[in-house]
Amino acid sequence: MTTPSTADLPRVIDTVASWQRDGAPVQVHPGDLGWYQRFGAEALAGALREWARDGETVAVGFLDESELIRMAIAPEAGGDEGIAHHVADDFVEALGELLPPGRAIVEARFGTALQQVLTDRGWGADDPWTPLHRDLAQPVPPSTLRIEVVGPGLVQERVRVEVAAFPGSSFSVDRWRQMADGHAYRHAACLLGYDEQGVAVAATTVWSAGRDRPGVIEPLGVHGGHRGRGHGRAMTLAAAGQMRRMGCSSARVATPSSNTAAVATYQAAGFVTPGEVTDFCRP
Structure with missing residues (x-):
């Protein structure tokens, strides 16, 4: 080792x-x-x-x-x-x-x-945990949110939504830059979703492993003040669509089974699960 x-x-x-x-x-x-x-x-x-x-x-x-x-x-x-x-x-x-x-x-x-x-x-x-995936052979329905790919000018907005979606998050502009400088981010994209009022309400980062391989959502969140309006499903569809454009064969994500709202959101966006899985805990 x-x-x-x-x-x-x-x-x-x-x-x-x-x-x-x-x-x-x-x-x-x-x-x-x-x-x-x-x-x-x-x-x-x-x-x-x-x-x-x-x-x-x-x-x-x-x-x-x-x-x-x-x-x-x-x-x-x-x-x-x-x-x-x-x-x-x-x-x-x-x-x-x-x-x-x-x-x-x-x-x-x-x-x-x-x-x-x-x-x-x-x-x-x-x-x-519940792993979920969506096949990307066919086009993905459009998102109901306006979607922007995050570049340097939108980083602060991306960070703001992340922190509002995940209380206690340590995400910051500097940490986004360190992530974006990494080798894996060459095949990735951060997305922001805007509602009809032009407010950024959801965000995600999607990652490819190369053409014709599964991509992954890590992470995806909705601003805490804008939940219950279908934005999670809309952002998930945007993530899947972006991965399809990147050449991914499928979109994957996993969430604790106890997070029933997240599981339901991904399923509403066409993701399916083969069933729950468990990790190994040291005796």
């Missing part, structure tokens, strides 16, 4: 992008890494771990929160028991400096071997 440098970030992001597949369970996406880069390139590099075999990266771990490691595994390595045991051993030993004592969670939604190893070692189920 190794920790990449900031110079390695483009390679790691491109590798994770190459692993994205329609029909496979959701795993860490370049957009997840790109959104985290709002904290800076050094912070992102410090939150990543790589596992390699014969000089080729086969798994990437992403410390998305203080107690959560999210995994991405090469499609051809998903059933490899040797890799799974190696990764699981590192969770216990080498990652001790990252995961605090007590509660620790591993998001391993792809990779049957790692899932089985964690189960055999007593890792239990954490709270359920």
